[in-house]
Amino acid sequence: MPLGRLAEPAEIASVVEFVLSADSSFMTGSVLVADGGYTAR
Known part of the structure; x- marks a missing residue:
């Protein structure tokens, strides 16, 4: 479900932080898409 808005910088930073953390x-070989549902249309 597309969110219909652009991401806030902090939202993208959270994704980057996750990828750089031990949690990931x-x-x-994963592709993470942080586009607010845009490609799910």
Whole structure:
């Protein structure tokens, strides 16, 4: 469901923070899309 708005910088920063953290250590070869649902249309 598209959110219908642009992301706030803090929202994108949260995604980057997750990818750089130990919480994502088990992820391999994944593509994370942080587009507010735009590609889900």
